[in-house]
Amino acid sequence: MNYRKLGKSGLLVSEVALGNWITHGAQVDDNTAQTCVNAALNAGISTFDTADAYSETRAESVLGHCLKGIRRESIELCTKVFHPTGNGHNDRGLSRKHIMESCHASLRRLQTDYIDIYYAHRFDTTVSLEETFVAFSDLVRQGKVLYIGVSEWTADQITQGAALARELKVPFVASQPQYSMLWRVIEAEVIPACEREGIGQIVWSPLAQGILSGKYAPDKPIPEGSRASTAAGSPFFKRLAGQWLNKEVLQAIEQLGPIAQKCSLTLPQLAVAWVLQNPQVSSVIIGASKPEQVLENVKAAGVCLDAEIVVQINNILKDVAQFDASKTG
Numbered sequence: 040m041n042y043r044k045l046g047k048s049g050l051l052v053s054e055v056a057l058g059n060w061i062t063h064g065a066q067v068d069d070n071t072a073q074t075c076v077n078a079a080l081n082a083g084i085s086t087f088d089t090a091d092a093y094s095e096t097r098a099e100s101v102l103g104h105c106l107k108g109i110r111r112e113s114i115e116l117c118t119k120v121f122h123p124t125g126n127g128h129n130d131r132g133l134s135r136k137h138i139m140e141s142c143h144a145s146l147r148r149l150q151t152d153y154i155d156i157y158y159a160h161r162f163d164t165t166v167s168l169e170e171t172f173v174a175f176s177d178l179v180r181q182g183k184v185l186y187i188g189v190s191e192w193t194a195d196q197i198t199q200g201a202a203l204a205r206e207l208k209v210p211f212v213a214s215q216p217q218y219s220m221l222w223r224v225i226e227a228e229v230i231p232a233c234e235r236e237g238i239g240q241i242v243w244s245p246l247a248q249g250i251l252s253g254k255y256a257p258d259k260p261i262p263e264g265s266r267a268s269t270a271a272g273s274p275f276f277k278r279l280a281g282q283w284l285n286k287e288v289l290q291a292i293e294q295l296g297p298i299a300q301k302c303s304l305t306l307p308q309l310a311v312a313w314v315l316q317n318p319q320v321s322s323v324i325i326g327a328s329k330p331e332q333v334l335e336n337v338k339a340a341g342v343c344l345d346a347e348i349v350v351q352i353n354n355i356l357k358d359v360a361q362f363d364a365s366k367t368g
Contacts, residue, residue: 040083041341043321047237048212050155050186052115054315054340056086056241057333058324063089064097067328069104076105078330082337086115088215088241088324090160091145092122099148107150114155117213117241118145119190121160133163138174142183156213156241158188162196168203176207188213188241194232201236211238218242218320220251220313220356221283224364230319239321245314246307246325250283251292253306288359298351302344309352311339316349 042051057079063072079087089102099118106114120141123131131137145154157178159171178184187209189200197214204211214233216225218240225240233240246252283289292306299309314323327333 040085040337042085044239045156045186045241045321046212046233046239048186048210048239050115050212052086052239052241052322053084054322055082055084055311055337056088056117056322056324057084058088058243058326059098059102060088060090060093060243060326062098062326062328063101063105064094069101071329072101073105074330075327075333076102078327078333079337080109082334083340084333084337085113086117086241086322088117088243089149090119090122090158091124091141091148092119092160096124096144096148099145103149103151111151116149116151116154117156117158117188118149118154119158119160119215120145121163133159133166133171133174135170135174138171138178142178146183153182154184156186156188157184158190158213158215159192159200160190162189162192168199172200172203172207172209176209179209185210186213187211188215188238190215191217192229194228197229197232197236197238201238211236213241213321214238215241215243215324217244218314218317219245219247220310220352221247221288221360223360223362227362230317234319240317240319241322241324242314242320243324245311245323247283247310250288251295251306251310253292253296255284255289256293282361283359291355291359294355295352298348298355302342302348304339304342305335307336308339308342309344311336312342312344313349313352315339315342316344 041054043054045052087102089098091099120138121133124141129136175187201211216229218225295306299306302309311323314320325336
């Protein structure tokens with residue numbers, strides 16, 4: 040495993056991180072979750088990503104249990120706040136009340152004294168940015184949070200947040216957007232804005248919800264056991280990757296197989312390695328429903344793809360990749 044600086048901060052994160060969206064507390068049982076976390080730790084993964092709203096808060100509890108007994112200083116534990124965690128009218132958003140209450144609840148579920156990176160899971164248009172960042176600032180000064188991040192914020196929102204963070208002297212260091220060979224929306228504005236502000240990318244869905252795994256083939260039924268076929272994963276798959284489940288895209292992906300073989304990689308490893316070629320990406324979050332998936336995907340860490348290979352990949356996918364979010368679906 041290799042480790043990279045997160046933006047201009049002093050924090051090192053593993054090139055491959057393990058996330059537990061959909062899996063822990065939903066798609067896999069607790070014993071399987073433990074074997075996946077153990078496989079990640081044994082492979083050198085130190086960065087673990089979750090959120091308070093994942094699996095209705097169960098994901099944090101499962102991860103906390105799986106990491107119990109691990110030397111706390113040896114890992115980077117990241118979680119998020121914004122989405123509903125209850126039925127109350129204040130159980131959501133980025134108000135001071137919800138941020139403070141959610142942070143304390145996350146600390147209890149994760150069985151830890153502090154969170155390494157605490158993300159604003161989405162932008163809250165109903166709350167002033169100042170209220171949100173003052174709350175984050177207080178958590179940092181209390182030692183309950185070390186660094187602040189955001190997920191799926193626009194370039195303008197990130198720039199506004201960075202200005203406030205400088206004023207409040209809050210270490211705003213991470214952006215967590217979707218990014219893959221097929222979803223390249225952040226390249227135009229988000230990555231340049233983050234580079235200016237010294238913010239690193241810890242990206243999610245490098246396999247485009249499994250489309251880049253090679254499981255899906257043109258003119259063939261959805262394979263059993265895939266994310267698209269499970270009750271836990273299907274709704275998210277349809278929303279995030281349904282646009283790619285068509286013949287044109289799947290035929291283009293098939294052309295990547297020989298390139299992966301030439302590089303002595305599997306298709307998933309090639310997809311993760313491609314994301315890591317972007318110097319602004321600090322870490323790639325993978326999900327896993329079995330430890331073998333962890334062991335396969337971590338092999339993408341440290342891979343350096345030849346410039347020619349990257350050009351070939353980009354040319355194959357140029358007509359099916361998404362560069363503009365407004366043109367989806």
